[in-house]
Amino acid sequence: MQADIKLVAIDLDDTLLRDDISISDYTKEVLQKIKAQGVRIVIATGRMFKAARPWGMVLNLGDVPMVVYTGSMTARCESGTILNEHLMNLNTARQILQTGREHGWYMQSYIDDELYVPYRDDRTDSYEKNCGVTAHVLGDAFWVPEKAPLKVLVYENDPAVMEEVSRVMIEKYGDKAGYVRSSRYFFELNSKQASKGEALTELCAQWDIPLQNIAVFGNAQNDVSMLKLTPWSFAVANAAESARQAARFITASNNQDGVAKALEKYILK
Structure with a gap:
């Protein structure tokens, strides 16, 4: 055939x-x-x-x-x-990041094809190695971006935490942003379009x-x-x-x- x-x-x-x-x-x-x-x-x-x-x-x-x-x-x-x-709505992206911060989740954002993180840990190292990119560490400024991201990502290794991430993010932002569980460790949000x-x-x-x-x-x-x-x-x-x-x-x-x-x-x- x-x-x-x-x-x-x-x-x-x-x-x-x-x-x-x-x-x-x-x-x-x-x-x-x-x-x-x-x-x-x-x-x-x-x-x-x-x-x-x-x-x-x-x-x-x-x-x-x-x-x-x-x-x-x-x-x-x-x-x-x-x-x-298709960029995310900036206000929606800020709200999503603040929700992640309140829960203590490790997150990444992508602006102008650059990777941004609030701090470094072993997940940053793993992501950089697998993708061949270098993260920019922003500290507290990470949680209030000035420009709309292409995507934000929650990276958590604990399956129970990832279930909570999925539940909270879909409940709060499922009608405002696109979302997908792209791997066991990644929950991504982007433009609804x-x-x-x-x-x-x-x-x-x-x-x-x-x-x-x-x-x-x-x-x-x-x-x-x-x-x-x-x-x-x-x-x-x-x-x-x-x-x-x-x-x-x-x-x-x-x-x-x-x-x-x-x-x-x-x-x-």
């Missing part, structure tokens, strides 16, 4: 990237073959642009669009041209590509909006249950080149 696919959108962490933050040569080769047959490739990730861009360069896919910040921004990999941007699915829909409209002619790959709750767009949706075997339920197909895990195997089976001519 071969699909008539015009565009492929792929999440990075735990989908295209292996657990050790690497990409196999096999996967790189398959992506090059897909590109050579005229299929557009889009990277769609929760990462910052500056944390996603190096992977676009490694893949050598050209000036492809990168949907970043879970859809809050779309920018071209090589040129850095911003195609679309922003999602990976919406960003992909906008790109497809610009390129006159029907949604039934795109294929998407993901693993987490922040991928659900794009997994629901098309019948050619794939969750990797290690995906969260929400992503597995939204996808039509399950492919091999991120550590077993699941994206490349599905591309080779269904899309590569």
